Every structure is written in C-alpha cells, then in structure tokens.
Amino acid sequence: MNFGFVDKNNMALLTDLYELTMAQVYFDEGMNGRATFDFFARKLKKRSYLVSAGLEPLLYYLEHLRFTPKDIDFLHKTGKFGDDFLEYLKSFRFSGDLYAVDEGEFLFENEPFIRLEAPLIEAQIVETFLINTMQISILVATKAMRCHSVAKGSRLVDFGLRRAHGTDAGMKAARSAFIGGFIGTSNVLAAEAFGIPAFGTMAHSFILAHDTESAAFEHFAKRYPDNAILLVDTFDTIEGVKHAVETMKRMNMATFKGVRLDSGDIESLSKEARSILDGAGYTDAMIFVSGGLNEYRIKELLAKGAPIDGWGVGTELVVSADIPYLDCAYKLVEYDGEPKMKFSPEKVTLPGRKQIFRRYGSDGTLEEDIVALHDEEVEGTPLLRPYISQGSVVARLPSLDEIRRKALENFQKLPQRLRDIEAKASLRPTLSPKLRRLTEELGGGAIPL
Amino acid sequence: MNFGFVDKNNMALLTDLYELTMAQVYFDEGMNGRATFDFFARKLKKRSYLVSAGLEPLLYYLEHLRFTPKDIDFLHKTGKFGDDFLEYLKSFRFSGDLYAVDEGEFLFENEPFIRLEAPLIEAQIVETFLINTMQISILVATKAMRCHSVAKGSRLVDFGLRRAHGTDAGMKAARSAFIGGFIGTSNVLAAEAFGIPAFGTMAHSFILAHDTESAAFEHFAKRYPDNAILLVDTFDTIEGVKHAVETMKRMNMATFKGVRLDSGDIESLSKEARSILDGAGYTDAMIFVSGGLNEYRIKELLAKGAPIDGWGVGTELVVSADIPYLDCAYKLVEYDGEPKMKFSPEKVTLPGRKQIFRRYGSDGTLEEDIVALHDEEVEGTPLLRPYISQGSVVARLPSLDEIRRKALENFQKLPQRLRDIEAKASLRPTLSPKLRRLTEELGGGAIPL
Numbered sequence: 001m002n003f004g005f006v007d008k009n010n011m012a013l014l015t016d017l018y019e020l021t022m023a024q025v026y027f028d029e030g031m032n033g034r035a036t037f038d039f040f041a042r043k044l045k046k047r048s049y050l051v052s053a054g055l056e057p058l059l060y061y062l063e064h065l066r067f068t069p070k071d072i073d074f075l076h077k078t079g080k081f082g083d084d085f086l087e088y089l090k091s092f093r094f095s096g097d098l099y100a101v102d103e104g105e106f107l108f109e110n111e112p113f114i115r116l117e118a119p120l121i122e123a124q125i126v127e128t129f130l131i132n133t134m135q136i137s138i139l140v141a142t143k144a145m146r147c148h149s150v151a152k153g154s155r156l157v158d159f160g161l162r163r164a165h166g167t168d169a170g171m172k173a174a175r176s177a178f179i180g181g182f183i184g185t186s187n188v189l190a191a192e193a194f195g196i197p198a199f200g201t202m203a204h205s206f207i208l209a210h211d212t213e214s215a216a217f218e219h220f221a222k223r224y225p226d227n228a229i230l231l232v233d234t235f236d237t238i239e240g241v242k243h244a245v246e247t248m249k250r251m252n253m254a255t256f257k258g259v260r261l262d263s264g265d266i267e268s269l270s271k272e273a274r275s276i277l278d279g280a281g282y283t284d285a286m287i288f289v290s291g292g293l294n295e296y297r298i299k300e301l302l303a304k305g306a307p308i309d310g311w312g313v314g315t316e317l318v319v320s321a322d323i324p325y326l327d328c329a330y331k332l333v334e335y336d337g338e339p340k341m342k343f344s345p346e347k348v349t350l351p352g353r354k355q356i357f358r359r360y361g362s363d364g365t366l367e368e369d370i371v372a373l374h375d376e377e378v379e380g381t382p383l384l385r386p387y388i389s390q391g392s393v394v395a396r397l398p399s400l401d402e403i404r405r406k407a408l409e410n411f412q413k414l415p416q417r418l419r420d421i422e423a424k425a426s427l428r429p430t431l432s433p434k435l436r437r438l439t440e441e442l443g444g445g446a447i448p449l
Numbered sequence: 450m451n452f453g454f455v456d457k458n459n460m461a462l463l464t465d466l467y468e469l470t471m472a473q474v475y476f477d478e479g480m481n482g483r484a485t486f487d488f489f490a491r492k493l494k495k496r497s498y499l500v501s502a503g504l505e506p507l508l509y510y511l512e513h514l515r516f517t518p519k520d521i522d523f524l525h526k527t528g529k530f531g532d533d534f535l536e537y538l539k540s541f542r543f544s545g546d547l548y549a550v551d552e553g554e555f556l557f558e559n560e561p562f563i564r565l566e567a568p569l570i571e572a573q574i575v576e577t578f579l580i581n582t583m584q585i586s587i588l589v590a591t592k593a594m595r596c597h598s599v600a601k602g603s604r605l606v607d608f609g610l611r612r613a614h615g616t617d618a619g620m621k622a623a624r625s626a627f628i629g630g631f632i633g634t635s636n637v638l639a640a641e642a643f644g645i646p647a648f649g650t651m652a653h654s655f656i657l658a659h660d661t662e663s664a665a666f667e668h669f670a671k672r673y674p675d676n677a678i679l680l681v682d683t684f685d686t687i688e689g690v691k692h693a694v695e696t697m698k699r700m701n702m703a704t705f706k707g708v709r710l711d712s713g714d715i716e717s718l719s720k721e722a723r724s725i726l727d728g729a730g731y732t733d734a735m736i737f738v739s740g741g742l743n744e745y746r747i748k749e750l751l752a753k754g755a756p757i758d759g760w761g762v763g764t765e766l767v768v769s770a771d772i773p774y775l776d777c778a779y780k781l782v783e784y785d786g787e788p789k790m791k792f793s794p795e796k797v798t799l800p801g802r803k804q805i806f807r808r809y810g811s812d813g814t815l816e817e818d819i820v821a822l823h824d825e826e827v828e829g830t831p832l833l834r835p836y837i838s839q840g841s842v843v844a845r846l847p848s849l850d851e852i853r854r855k856a857l858e859n860f861q862k863l864p865q866r867l868r869d870i871e872a873k874a875s876l877r878p879t880l881s882p883k884l885r886r887l888t889e890e891l892g893g894g895a896i897p898l
Binding site: 035132175192243 | 450451452453454455456457459460462463464465468469470472473474476477478480482484486505506508509510512513519523524527529546563569573576577578580581582584585588608609610611612613614615616617618619621624634635637638639640641642643647648650651652653654655658659667668671672673676683684685704763764768769770773774780781784790791792842845860
C-alpha cells in the first residue's frame with residue numbers, strides 16, 4: 001500500500017521522463033552551455049491580470065534538489081541511462097541563477113514571471129517541477145484577488161481544501177488565497193506551515209448528530225463562546241436563525257459571532273436573517289455565506305444589497321474553476337550566448353534574456369509595461385530581480401504578510417479597466433526597440449504576438 | 450523557507466479546522482456513538498458515468514493517521530482545544546470500518562463510492578482528507594476513460610504533470626489515468642512509486658539548443674535508437690518530418706519509432722506526415738500527437754481519418770478541464786442507530802446504511818443499479834465491499850494492472866448510450882422499497898432527487 005507522497009527525498013523524480021532523457025543526450029554530447037529559460041503566460045483568458053505566487057516553494061525546490069540513491073537506483077533499472085550520467089546525477093545540484101518577479105506582483109500576457117539561467121542540463125531538468133509549482137499558485141492567487149476586488153471589505157476565507165486537487169494543491173491554494181487578499185483558511189496544516197490564520201464553523205453532520213438544532217448550537221457555543229458561527233440551513237434556514245437566536249438568549253451569551261448560510265436563496269435569506277438578528281439585539285452577529293461561491297456571485301449578492309459580512313469560498317477558488325489552467329510555458333530563449341526562438345503556430349516565443357520595466361503615472365497608476373532585453377536602458381521599474389545566484393538564495397524573502405500587503409497595494413495601482421472582473425482584455429506589454437528588432441530578425445519579419 | 454510538503458508525519462493536520470473543533474465538542478459532550486457517512490456525487494454534469502479511483506491512497510491514510518507531538522503542539526498553541534482532548538488525540542487511531550466500491554468500477558449519481566462507519570469523532574476528522582483524495586482521483590480516471598472510449602485502440606499517455614495542480618495532483622493523475630486506460634505517464638516518480646510505464650519524447654528546447662533540427666534528431670536517436678520520437682514542429686512541421694526521415698536514413702537506423710506533432714492543423718499535417726514516412730519506407734513509424742488534447746478533439750481527429758497512433762494528453766486530462774470538480778459530498782446518514790437526512794434545498798441526502806446492487810442483462814450489459822438499505826435482500830451484485838475492518842485493511846488490494854484491466858472490462862459492460870462522450874444523462878439508480886420508504890418517512894413526503 002502506497003500513498004505516493006512527494007517530499008524532499010523524492011522530488012527530483014517528479015519530472016517528465018523526457019527532461020532526463022534529453023539531459024542524458026546533452027551529457028553525451030557535452031552540451032551543457034549556459035541556457036536561459038523564461039516562464040510566462042501567453043494570452044490570458046477570462047483574466048485581466050495574473051498575480052505572481054509560488055516562488056518560495058520553487059526556491060526551496062531549487063536549493064534542495066538532489067537525486068537520492070533510491071532515485072538513482074530506479075533510473076538505473078529503467079535501462080535508459082548510462083552509468084556516467086547517473087554518476088553525474090549523484091552529485092547534481094542546481095548551480096544557476098534565478099530572476100523572478102516578487103510574489104504578490106501583477107503580471108500580464110507574455111511577461112516572464114521567471115528567468116532562469118543555468119547550465120543547460122540543470123535548466124532542463126527543473127522545468128516540469130517549476131511549472132507544476134507556479135501554475136496552480138498563480139491561478140489561485142489571481143482568483144482570490146478577483147474575489148477580493150468585489151468583496152467591498154467583507155471577509156474572505158479559503159474553504160477549499162477538500163475540493164483542491166490533492167494534498168499539495170490544498171496547501172498551495174491556502175497560501176495563494178492569503179496572498180490574494182483572503183484573511184485565512186480552513187486548512188489547519190497550512191495554518192501551521194505558513195502561519196495563516198485558521199477559521200471554521202460547523203458541518204451539517206454536527207447538527208444531524210444532535211437530536212435538535214438548538215442542542216447542537218448550545219454545545220458548540222458552550223465550548224467556543226467567542227467563536228461560534230452557527231450553521232442554520234440543515235432543515236430550514238429561517239427557523240435555524242430563530243433557533244440560533246433563542247439558544248444564544250437562553251445561554252445568556254455575551255458574544256454571538258454569527259450564522260452561516262450554505263444553501264437556498266441567499267439574497268432574501270441573508271436579509272431576513274439580518275432582520276431577525278437585529279431585532280433580537282444581535283447587531284454585531286455576522287452573516288457568513290458559503291456554497292458555490294465565486295467572484296461573480298459575491299459581486300452580484302453585494303450589488304443586490306445582501307447584508308453579508310463574510311464568505312467561505314471553496315471549490316471554485318481552489319480549482320480556479322472558470323479557468324483551471326493557464327496557457328503558460330517555460331521556453332528556451334538563449335543558449336550559449338545565442339538568442340533562441342520557437343516558431344510553432346500560435347506558440348511563438350520572444351527571444352533573448354529579458355527584463356520587464358513598469359511605468360506608473362503621476363497618481364501612481366500602472367501605465368505601461370515594457371518588455372526589453374535585460375541590459376537595455378529603459379525607463380521604468382525593473383520587475384525581475386535576482387532571487388538565486390549560483391544555486392543559493394540571495395534575496396531576503398518577505399513574510400507572507402508582507403507579500404499579501406504588497407499584493408493589495410499593487411491592486412490599488414491597477415487602472416480601473418483592469419480591475420473589473422468582467423474586463424475583456426489584459427494589458428499588453430510594449431516590446432522595446434531592441435527586443436522588437438531581435439524578434440523580427442530571428443522571426444524573419446512581423447512579430448506574431 | 451518552506452515548501453509545505455504533506456507527508457505521513459503531518460497529514461493529520463491536513464484537515465479543516467471545523468473537523469477538529471466539532472470533534473472537541475463531541476468529546477466534551479461524550480458524543481462518540483457509531484456514525485455512518487456516505488461519500489457520493491450528486492447530479493453529474495458533462496459525465497454519463499464516474500470511474501472509481503483513489504481508494505488505495507485513502508486506505509493508506511486511514512491506516513497511518515496519527516497526530517504527532519508536533520501536531521499536538523501546534524493545536525495546543527491555537528488555544529482552541531482542551532488538554533484532555535489533546536491527550537485523546539495523542540493516541541488517536543482510525544478504528545472504524547470502510548466499505549468501498551472497487552477502484553475501476555463505474556458509478557452514477559447518488560451512489561456512494563464509500564460508506565464509512567466509525568465512532569463519530571473519527572468519522573468526522575477524516576472527512577476533509579477523504580474528499581481531497583477521492584475527488585481528483587475520480588475526476589481524472591473518468592476523464593481518462595472518456596479519452597480511451599474514443600481512441601479506437603490508439604495509445605494514450607499522460608503528459609500532464611507540469612499542469613497538474615501541484616505535486617500530489619501530478620501523482621494522482623498519473624495513477625488515475627492509468628486506471629482509465631492510458632498506457633503510461635511522463636511522470637518518472639509515478640513510474641517509480643506505482644510501477645506505471647514511463648514515456649517521453651523531446652522538447653522544443655532540445656531542438657533549439659542545437660544548431661539544426663537534424664543535429665538534434667541525430668543526437669537523440671544515437672542514444673535512444675529504439676525509442677526516439679522526434680518532435681517535428683519547432684520551425685515547420687512538414688520540413689521537420691523530412692529532416693527526421695533524412696536523419697534516420699543517413700544514420701541507417703533499423704528502427705524509426707516515430708514523430709510528434711504538437712501544433713498546427715493536426716488533421717492535414719498528420720496525413721502529410723504519414724505519406725512522407727510511408728514514402729520513405731517507414732511504415733512502422735508512429736505519428737504521435739500532443740497539444741491541447743481532450744476526448745472531443747481525439748474523437749474528431751480520428752473521425753476525420755487522421756492517421757494518429759498515439760496521444761500525449763496533458764493539461765485537460767489532469768485538471769479535468771471541462772469539469773474541474775464534482776458535486777460530491779461526505780454526509781452523515783446514520784448516527785447511533787438512527788438514520789439521518791439533510792434537507793437543504795438541492796442538497797438532500799439519502800438516509801441510512803446503504804448498499805448498491807447492480808443488475809446485468811443476459812448479454813452482460815449493465816441494466817440497473819438499485820440503491821438499497823445495506824441489509825435489504827435485493828437481487829444483484831453488491832458493489833460496496835469491506836476494505837477496512839476495525840481500522841485494519843482486510844481486503845486483498847489488487848495491483849494497478851488488475852484495476853486497469855477491470856476498468857476496461859467494466860467499460861465494455863456499459864450500455865451504448867452511456868459510452869457516448871456527448872451523452873446528456875447518467876444512469877439514475879433505482880431506490881429500493883425500504884430506502885424509498887425511509888426517505889419518505891424522514892423527508893415527510895416526496896423524494897426530491
């Protein structure tokens with residue numbers, strides 16, 4: 001019996017076979033010159049921006065990447081690798097440089113989140129894990145920020161662990177949701193590992209296990225007098241709210257934290273619940289809503305005046321349901337000093353080692369991004385900065401709180417048209433003169449982006 | 450710096466906070482009677498069946514679940530738990546029973562994949578992890594089987610690791626894809642952990658790192674003479690095929706495994722590629738296709754006569770892109786001998802300890818499923834069988850090969866209308882007389898399913 005956990009001791013094998021067979025051939029041919037790869041998203045669908053996230057787990061991977069004796073043994077048994085190459089893998093370390101955009105930064109189409117420079121074999125082997133780690137982190141941070149952008153200051157909590165795609169997705173979703181403006185998560189391990197505040201209410205099973213709803217409420221409030229958010233929809237939501245109020249009155253509670261609505265016509269139920277709570281003098285009791293939420297639904301309910309104070313956003317957040325994958329890629333853009341470019345239809349890449357320069361207007365609003373060659377002199381703030389040099393992390397890593405604060409500040413710098421969750425277009429970066437020239441030269445004409 | 454890995458030593462905390470706070474209250478109140486929970490999917494969208502998968506990792510979890518001293522320490526620090534409850538958690542073991550449908554079995558709406566019976570606290574605490582493990586496994590096994598159902602015997606390989614939602618999703622997707630009829634995966638760790646055959650070709654970066662396409666082909670074929678599938682679309686697909694043929698001729702290769710097309714008009718390119726390969730005498734060389742594939746695209750290309758021998762299905766498989774989550778739930782159906790039922794609108798559950806009985810026609814075709822009370826005498830093959838008894842696995846676990854074979858056999862038993870990937874409806878199980886009566890009694894009337 002085998003769970004198939006991925007951890008520090010086997011993560012080197014969590015890669016596509018072709019990364020290793022290509023590495024074997026590079027090894028055979030002595031092809032291990034310096035290579036530069038960009039990780040970026042092509043056209044954005046249903047998104048007017050992306051929020052960078054996932055960098056810290058990636059840094060961990062790059063610093064700790066080792067092929068263990070068990071890994072080598074398995075690779076040997078496949079019969080696909082030579083002894084000298086396996087010997088090389090035994091002392092394999094990532095020795096390259098990583099330039100990255102800070103977590104919590106906003107990016108747009110064709111802008112690299114990451115520029116990785118390393119000996120070709122190293123740069124190739126890390127590809128699969130890099131994309132695997134970054135994509136889901138970016139997807140959820142972005143989805144979370146979209147929820148935040150319509151929540152008008154109400155509280156957002158990640159309730160998605162159960163519907164996340166496996167254990168690691170549950171961890172990454174909690175971390176990314178926090179970066180994207182959520183105040184916490186239901187995921188206890190994420191709370192422990194990342195220091196994210198943990199929240200929770202109660203389940204329908206808790207109500208059903210008791211003889212009456214009121215008995216369930218009473219038991220919970222007795223243990224958690226300051227933190228009891230009572231689930232009221234197991235039988236009938238409005239009756240449930242009344243039972244909650246009666247129970248809190250009977251128990252003479254100083255605090256009534258709130259109720260959770262999880263089904264039915266949330267607009268009218270929340271209004272009626274508010275009126276019952278207020279009528280009983282519980283004006284501070286929160287109305288917390290869960291069940292099938294996303295940014296569109298939150299916006300709609302608040303626009304209709306639903307008096308909702310907090311949201312448990314689960315499934316659609318953690319799987320990024322309306323767009324569960326990005327059209328993203330990790331592409332060779334320079335090898336051994338030569339800029340490289342791919343020409344496949346609709347998958348053309350921008351060649352060369354690049355930098356993104358961002359320009360702000362006088363009021364601080366993001367005005368323009370210029371993608372340029374890395375050593376070009378361009379006005380603007382460079383976004384890619386060194387995180388790893390010669391295999392070691394060289395940047396001070398901000399705390400998750402700092403990243404989150406930065407993300408929320410960055411959101412405020414977005415022009416209004418990009419903040420709209422219905423926005424049809426992303427910002428398109430400008431190409432610098434030198435990058436344009438290089439792309440045209442290699443591409444033999446027009447730039448088909 | 451912290452990756453946030455989940456493994457045997459911290460998986461107990463990978464749960465929603467409310468599971469633990471509810472457990473605390475149950476503990477306070479001495480409520481630890483025997484509880485039965487069902488894990489099932491409600492209405493199926495875009496699916497006419499679901500393929501069961503994910504059971505083996507779940508069994509591992511249930512057998513190995515422990516709260517470590519580090520876990521207890523963290524829970525203590527939250528201030529949310531009493532010392533006596535934390536003491537109880539120190540020796541916590543799952544001591545219950547698990548009835549499950551075999552991996553590789555086909556299920557339909559409102560049919561439980563799992564019936565879990567345990568002391569209430571245990572049954573509650575395992576909820577989050579159970580859903581997290583099962584949902585993604587079922588989603589990918591089902592999506593894979595849909596690809597298999599239209600592939601007409603051509604080879605399907607999981608290429609999705611990089612776009613899976615994190616590390617664990619990449620592992621579960623590889624395992625589930627294999628169950629669903631794929632012949633292997635690109636994921637080396639899944640190959641090692643689960644014994645799944647590993648496959649791979651080469652990347653565009655491999656071509657670009659060489660001065661010419663032909664040099665790249667030659668280097669790869671030299672090392673892997675029997676297994677070189679040459680990627681031909683980096684510059685121009687048809688030119689690429691010609692370069693591949695020339696290179697193999699020049700090298701005088703006994704075997705030419707094939708070419709991979711990853712972009713462009715696959716229908717016409719595959720036909721032209723086939724004709725070039727055949728014209729050069731390489732009638733055995735495979736045409737392998739990747740890039741944006743799903744069951745609809747595979748069906749369409751084969752219907753148009755595209756001569757494609759194999760498929761690398763990635764992103765859309767591993768995120769189950771057209772339906773990235775199931776409307777699934779883990780619900781209390783009996784507590785302390787009393788059947789339980791939830792009444793929330795559109796979320797009504799079937800009460801009681803249940804069994805699924807399947808009936809086949811004389812030609813072996815699946816004809817009817819009856820959901821009944823577990824001890825009801827109903828004609829048909831019972832699908833839920835004991836996997837864990839008193840906390841220990843009691844069933845012989847089939848190998849992954851056996852599960853896969855069983856899944857493919859089960860597919861053959863589906864009526865034709867359910868095999869169609871465009872099928873609009875799933876099979877609806879019949880409720881047995883006793884279950885119907887119990888549901889009506891508790892529900893006070895009609896059964897709103």
